[in-house]
Amino acid sequence: MMAFALSLLIGLGGISSFASTKGLSSDGPVIHTASGAVRGVTRDGINMFLGIPYASPPVGDLRWRPPQPAKPWSGVRAATHFASTCAQATQFGVFAGPVSTSEDCLYLNVFVAKGAPKNAKRPVIVWLHGGANLSGESDDYDASKLATGGPDGVETVVVTINYRLGVLGLFSNPAINSEGHPWGNYTILDQQAALRWVQQNIAAFGGDPTKVAIAGQSAGAVNIGVHMLSPLSKGLFSRAISQSSPGFTAWYLPRTIQDQLSANFTKQAGCPESGEESAKCLRNLSVARILQIEGTPKSFNMVVSPSPFVDGTILPSSPEQAWQAGNFNKVPLLGGSTKDEYMFFTGAAEYFTGPPQSSLTAKEYAAKTAGGQPCDFCNFEFSFRSDAAAQYPLSSYGDDPMMAMDRIESDPIKCRELHVLNMISKRVPTYAYDFSYRNAPYYYPKMSGYRPLAAHTIDIQFLFPKWHGGPLGVNLDQETGQPRELNAQETKLSDEMVAEWTNFADTGNPNGKGDAPWPRFTGGDDAKYFVQDIPTSLESVAEFRKQYQCDFWDPRIKY
Template sequence: MISSRGTLVPREPIHKTRLVRSASTVALLALTALSSSLAAAASPGQDSAAAPVVTTADGAVRGVTENGVNVYRGIPYAAPPVGDLRWMPPQPAQPWRGVREASRPTASCAQVTTLGPFAGPASIQEDCLYLNVYSTGKSVGKGPKPVIVWIHGGGNFTGAAKDYDATRLATGGPDGVDTIVVTFNYRLGLLGTFSHPALNAEGHPWGNYQTLDQQAVLRWVQRNIARFGGDPSKVALGGQSAGAYDVGANVISPAAKGLFNRAILQSSPAFFAWTTTAAAALTAGTGFAAAAGCTGTDAETAKCLRRLPAARILQLQGTPNAGGPYVVGRPFVDGTIVPMQPEEAWTSGNFNRMPVMGGSVRDEVTFFTGINEYFSGPPLAPISVAQYPALIAPGAFCIFCNAARKMPEGIAEKYPLSDHGVDPMTAYQRISTDGAKCTELHVLQRLSSQVPTYAYDFAYRNAPFYMPKMPGYKPGASHTIDIQFLFAGFHGGELGVNLDQESGMPRGLNADEMKLSDQLIAAWTHFADTGNPNGSGDAPWPRFAGGSDARYLIQDIPLSTKTVSEFRSGYKCDFFDPQLKY
């Protein structure tokens, strides 16, 4: 199903106590011990020892040790963006006295559209600007550790940091580097990206509030990460899906200059070929205000908007299976925070130069077709042969075919059902995936002539996935399926259960898949450390030169490489390039 925004969406889509003789103290100790044992019992995998106390610039925090890694959860990086601070740049967090317990995840930011089992449950919580720090606590023997700051995906309208367990990634695995990993929540949907004249005229940076949140995290890292053993001069900003889009926004944002110096664009660099215009964002924002009944003078409108209940905002934002017409869903060109279109930045060289690592998965769009089917029933129904002609008709919606998101002429001849065993689900997802892959290639080629660039294609098609087994549905190497290779056990939100693609039964990564996970963790952490996913040298991951003989790393079992010429042929880039019109 396609929303009114023209977006493919699901169909109608983290002591010791001195003993004394006082009876009351003994009783208190007993209660404390009981409480601690219950907490431990409720947290499988949690080690018995508490993580060391770390004193940040705002106060001390005590975390927990999980799988040998110290985890500090729920550290405020900004004041709660509520009341008069709604639709304002993030303000400093209030310092605290004593030791703040940082053992449990905080609430997700307000959201309603959860993309099936990818995210959720829904939340109306605006007090959500908190981050998590993962550290082994071990000395690497050569100074402070590199840092990965991770932006979760979810279209910038859903998702949460709590779903990303960075305990394995922080260790670097058997072949990587001990790394500090920071995950965090940021404002989503209408609360994160919103343009309205009444707010824009207030004299503060406006519109891209989620980008400002991300930059507040990066500034927190610069102030505090050395206290956790991290090196503020080695910060990789990475993200997947919308998170990759946000990394790109920060790469071209002057306000982010000097806050990080490596960029990871995971599924996909293609998402940052084009971005929304200020005019489109303003149209969406004024439409929302009118629908919410917030009109009048600028002062009256701003007051009304900030007094709306979060539930009312989410009611107008969308439903569990679809986003509404007022959601921008990505950073837009506001002229200051995001000063220009990405293509202009790549062409002119006006961006924050740093090593870039980027790529996507082989079957990106099976994620979207899977969500559509997830919400299609009961009974669940895949795309049918009868539906296929209308779906690929010229001008029909195509999420990654071009900037206009329209099916181009000649698609039916280029993607006949006979090439896909008369499987319309596979044929349809191939069209949008191939368009995205060709756009990704274009972005990486633009970057490779200016900064060290490393390109990959995740091609492993048999990993477990959190979508339920559905008629006619073949996830393959679906969008988000690679996250579990970096973040242990990633399974989407609370309703996600990773299933074997053939049997439909729950399982984790097998031995061969764990080896691939080790290889990717080594690459991600080496990249954070040196700007080179190999650590040094050009193998197994060759630097991407951009020409026809340049090579992608193929992330499969086993690893291999592929030339740009082979990549172009496999994804039909000769057909898509004229449609893309950068």
């Protein structure tokens, strides 16, 4: 479980294409960008510009180098289809895929509601997909509803992007590092290139470059944290939205660990550890060979890491030090996570036991909570120790091992998140949420003993309509196991969330203005979380701490 969860620790964002030819116009709008003109398509009142290059393909000698500017083109480029997905192998079952071997993948998509005045200045949301920085693609996210703002929000220009993943995106090699360019966190460098493209071009699409919110879920949320901490991202955005979770910033690796993991990969690839021949050998590897070492469709190889790391330039120092000292890009932050984050992982573990699947047993739970067994989401050093089992006895959870495991792993995520939000809220306007709705449809098949509740990724469908985790994903009712979409009450919650996200992009306040219904998070026991449930409500930090047992976890988590 530890290795599996670490492979997913930065979260899953599924992969599937929502686009179809239904409702598409044949004569789409033309926009002139700095690199050339693009013709988009229109569907249901939304202009979509798909597959626009924001950088040159990072192939050949450009592998493991900062992204280079896209080459200009003449004439009008068709922006009517998604471009290639970045290279990836690990599919994680029903909730990701397919395999891709393409390095030519640095493309973005723009969604904007049709018919606004030509000179309208809309706020902008740039979406960073999840997928553990190992998998994922922009194709899966239908930004149409966010672009309209829903019935109560603000029309917004939404940009979704692809970026390098896995070893191709996060890698440290002595020869490559000494070439005189920023190195290592190529995933982040790609995203910064996309943000520069937005600053240069988004006004042509009706967007306001002074109102750019970067938003991401899971691995995307981790990367949001890097941009808040990176001096190279300064001035490229003016708000940040971190979904599941701001607390994941604690997972950024020290350089020493990333160096060792990358050296392990280099050795397994059969390349010299250092020198010019090392760089040449690595750049001559086929993508298929890289992915073969990196992992399989079912799991990924722990000789590599999908985590951003402290390289000294892109990410200058540890997040804890930076948050405490105020050394970060000071923009308003909206952040939170789901109530039952770990139910994603217990469900994935059960899925891979079959078919037929078998649930976590009381005996297995006892073994996992025995002294010395690792805690998946505390940090790399913490062990459960025997007192954690005493704190989470099965009898407190109806003798259900999966419910107990959900809490023993979800609670430290929630408490770390609170710790990070407390630090950030001292410096910038901060808004905290707790997504607690436990009955939404989900894409795992119905399995004995398992219910997702408010699992990791379940909230995405409330912002991106019909998001279902991958080409084999179908959203299923949690009770019946039969397909269904959001019902009327859930659609109302979706409308509220879309309004909050687009208001925040516009003003840095999810209410638009004022302090209701979502109060600003100020830290301390009286500060308020906004609870996304049916109906929505508020909870104090004191209530939050009690619910997620933060008095127990705080001294056991290395921040």
